[in-house]
Amino acid sequence: MNCTEVLDALALYLYGxxxxxxxxxxxxxxxxxxxxxxxxxxxQRLHHAFDRARAVPRPDLVAECRGELFRRTAARPGWRQRLARAWDLTRVRWVLRPAGALALVAVGFLSARLPLRDSGLLRAPAEPPVATVRWVEPDPSGGVRIALDETRRRVIRGSLEDRLIEKLLLEAARDQANAGLRVESIDLLKDRSGNDDVRQALLQAATHDRNPGVRLKALEGLKGMASHPEVRAALPGILERDDNENVRILAIDMLVQNRDEQIVGLLQGLVGQEENSYVRMRVRSVLEEMKASVGTF
Amino acid sequence: MAQEAAAVIPARLAPRVDEHELIRAVQRGDQNAFEALVRSYDQNVLGMAFNLLRCEEDARDVYQEAFLRVYRHIHSFRFDCSFHTWLYRIVTNLCLDCLRKRKIRKEEPAVVETAEGPLDRTYSVEEERAAADPERNLCNAQLAGRIHLALAALTPRERTVFELRHYQGLRLKAIGEMLNTSEEAAKNCLFRATQKMRTVLGDFS
Known part of the structure; x- marks a missing residue:
């Protein structure tokens, strides 16, 4: 390749x-x-400038958008949802179909005229629980039996210094069913990586979470503790195993903050196996600055 | 074609078992599952729409419309591509439509010319953080302003490809699938975008 061809290829080269x-x-x-x-x-300077100029929405905008969206969807289920629910009902075992249908008509009739909350069937002194009907069946006495799963929601307010708040956030940061909740919890905890429990949670998330957004957020939280032995011990594994290039870019930046001889072998190995151009170049330049050979022989 | 797209999505975006269960619950009409699914993706969706459109109202509209479409059409989702690909295809197309409408309407730009150079009116988050350092704040806003002008020089398609590759980290093959075009076309689009921006911004230090 000559210079013109290389200059044309640089943009794509930087993006790997x-x-x-x-x-x-x-x-x-x-x-x-x-x-x-x-x-x-x-x-590369241009790339960094683009990164710095990223426009970020104000922090409470996402909560406002969610509120509006959930109000809209809860108020008026889409016709497909209604259709799907009706379809699900047809899957009830055929022997129970007539009785189930009758029971459902009865439930619908009653619920339209007698809201559950007011009927005394659900006892909700402060806040009505969220209830999901699991099954319905005719009762031998001529009535109807309905199984409900109830979830009661409670809002707790407090400072991040509060031990209970911290404990709940640490729990939420481990909630495997909800990546969004993990991201938000870690975002709130990330300035507290000096605390042992928080640091352990961030390390666990940075090394093992399935969601790259969570891993990246956890690693950002550990940035201020890059020289801590536990954090430094975790970085090589992240660089070798994480399949997300943004996570690896952050990991290499954290690793080379402290340039001791112990990282030379790891860096030399990365030159050969790393697929991201930026990480590779960063490794090369650090090795050159440390007067170490770029390759292993 | 959708299966091909799924094949090039990095492992981080590969469908996960718990997400499949969540989607199936949404398909059964479970509102809580829908809310959990939204929470998994909505920060990124809003971030992408805001960075791409640089207008809070437009980003809000894209957010609402994207998730309402998910809500209305989730029953037609058959797991033949990842949910991420499906959702981002919706978001990308909504953003593209918005950018195209803007080009036609020639709306007021987000960048305003000042005595110190172009300033980005949407540059708000860093403003808060840098409030204690007005000089740095001004430099950041000027930098954002110059870059915003460079981004504004792109066509909606080039702008979208650049957003998806640079800011969202998606591979060009996946971007091509999302925009119903080839990887080569997406590559050319990205190349043109970077060339144009280099011309507008010159050497950057």
Missing amino acids: ELPPRAEEEVEAHLHGCPACRDALDAQ
Whole structure:
């Protein structure tokens, strides 16, 4: 490749979108061409500038949007939802169909005229529980039996210093069923990585969470503790195993904050196996600054 | 084609068992499951729409319309691509429509010219953080303003491809599938976008 071809390829090279062969040719050219390396540096600065200029919505906007969305969807279920619910009802065992249908008509008739909350069937002194009907069946006495799953929601307010609040946030940060909840909990905890429990939770999330957004958020929270032995011990594993390039980029930035000789072997190994161009270049430049060879022999 | 798209989505976006169960619960009409599903994705959706459109009202509209479409059409989702791909296809198309309408209406730009250079009116979050350092705040707003002008020089399609690749980290093959085009076309689009922005911004230090 000549300089013109390399300059044209740089944009895709930085995004790791060149075919492997072309990428090798670009790297070989860059190795011997200071002018193209300067051009690469300029493009990297441009990338960082784009990152810095990212427009971020104000923090409470997402809560406002959610509130509006949930009000709209709860108030008026879509026709497909209604259709789907009706379809589900047809899956009741055929022997129970006539009785089930009768029971449902009765339930519908009653619920339209006698709200559950007012009927005394549900006791909700402060806040009505969220109830899901699990099954219905005719009662031998001629009535109807209905099984409800109830969830009662309670809002707790308090400072992050409050031990109970922290404990609940740590619980939420481990809720495997809800990645959004984990992200939000870790976001709230991330400035408290000096606390042992919080740091352990962040480390656990950064190394094991299935969701890359959660891993990235947890790692951001550990940034201020990059020199802590537990955090440093976790970074090589993240660099070797995490399949998300943004997580690896953050991990390499944290690892090279403290340049001791122990990381040289790891960095040399990364040059050969890392697929992200930015991480590879960062590793190369750190090795060069540490006067270590780029490859292993 | 959708299956191909799913194949190029990184492992982080691969459908997960718990998410499948959540989607099935939404398909059964479970409102709590719908809310949990929304919470898993909505910060990213809102962040992408806001960064791409740089207008709170438009980002709000895209958020509402995207998740309402999910709510209305979740029963037609057959797991032949990841939910992430399906959702982002909806969001991307809504954003593209919004950008195209803006081009036609030639709306007031988010960047205003000042004596210190272009300033980005949407640059608000960093403002709060940098409130204690007005000089740095001004520099950041100027930088954001210049970059906003560079982004405004792109066509809606180029802008969208750049957003998906640079800010959302999606591979070009997946972006091509999302926009119903080829990987090569997405690559050309990204190339044109970066060339245009380099021309507008010049050397950056």
